[in-house]
Amino acid sequence: MTRNFPAAYQVTRGGALDVDRAFYDRIARAGERERVQAFEIPIRSAQAWEVPAGHVFRILTVEGPQVGDLNIWNARDPRERFWASRTRQLQAAHVTTYDRLWSNLPFLRPLATITSDTLAGYGVDDYGGRVHDLLGTRCDPYVNRLLTGEDFHFHCHSNLCRAVFPHGLTEFDVHDVLNVFQCTGLNHEDKYFMRYCPARPGDHLEFFAEIDLLCALSACPGGDLSVPLWGPEARDPLDVCRPLGVEVYRLDPALLAGWKPPERAPYRGFHGFKAEQGPWAGVGE
Template identity: 55%
Template structure:
């Protein structure tokens, strides 16, 4: 937290320094925009081929082949979810929330992509529809579907409260991945990573810069829809904070299930090709 009264006196030109215009670190003008119209056209005549129900305060894994769609759906009450994605054939390639944030901003919506970790750096999934895109940014700077929160975890819970809580999203995702891959939880845990906070309404306070959450605007039937750019293994946790209006990592918050629906289109979007890994030649190519 920034001090209320800084120790350092401002220089004479402090106002001029603060007035310098910002520069976007990673301008994305050179990235080919996703063909959202083409993606949506591919939904005509699609077939639902899978459905996974995620119980409250638990997590489940699911698989989505490249070229398929999946939706995360609010079922019967306001509920946020923590989403992990991996390459279904290589868990070393996983969702890179930090680079996704650098490219698309703090909150994701239609047309944004979930990028994979280095050295792969390719789109894993493209968001093709968001029924909460009407929310935008509110007066506190809050918005929906963030890539700024990491995931609630039992280690931070113990650090701040002194107690143990076993249904944090980190724990839920670990147990779901362990079951799916038939590995001990301690072996699966390092593969759990920072998430896309689906349906969660968050931002940063303007005075202290702290991460905040507020009641999610999600309603029963709302969904976030994705197109799988590569073969995916996903894990979704129904956060123990429910709509995160008051607290997370809690047995008292009202929690609800989430649902993952998986669809196979009759044909791939016109011109679509599953993206390859980064074309960078590799660290070994650098001259000493």
């Protein structure tokens, strides 16, 4: 039996990783919420949308199992964006209710907090698989060409590129994702695996926006991942692709009493430079 080893990233009680669960529980149960936006993302496409701070957005499986690849930016400064690897270290490799999605350096603050997850009960399956994955990242045409020698144009990376272009962003702004509804793990060879998505019609993952957000979601062209995408048995998974739904809600202001958007990391980035070195050289002369 493998012994359980303690997590590397820990914090003292009352520190930055503590979450006011009662606050997020009230948001998840709130009956007084106004739906201000709702749309459906067709198969093999993506869409971007904004979520104001203090609002909630929900991703839903409309017709059945379907994986979605999520990117998030600060809507006011897209240099700040979701940092999947640090979120994996601070929270978990697979996220659920009360986990937070953290932003990159030098900002390092929660962009969103998960308030509701209908797949939270999935737990760990017989293969070690869990849902809402941060181990892997988006499918892309570059890796596909690397593995197969062929071009295949239906990938989450490409979907996200098209979705953010109208918002002034480019391929260089697309980043590692949260694989919503995706079941993954590491096998005995320490290699990444993907299993059939366990979501059913109407399942959802819901987030509270801690700051003003720009989000983009791709309905993965791999669909529910029940079809091998690479290797000798690979085939086009078109027939297992389904749409995804997105809903945005405005909350009763009374629910937000005492809450305020988190501030960016207090470290101001001198990185050990002396006054005569680095970008501060000559300042004030």
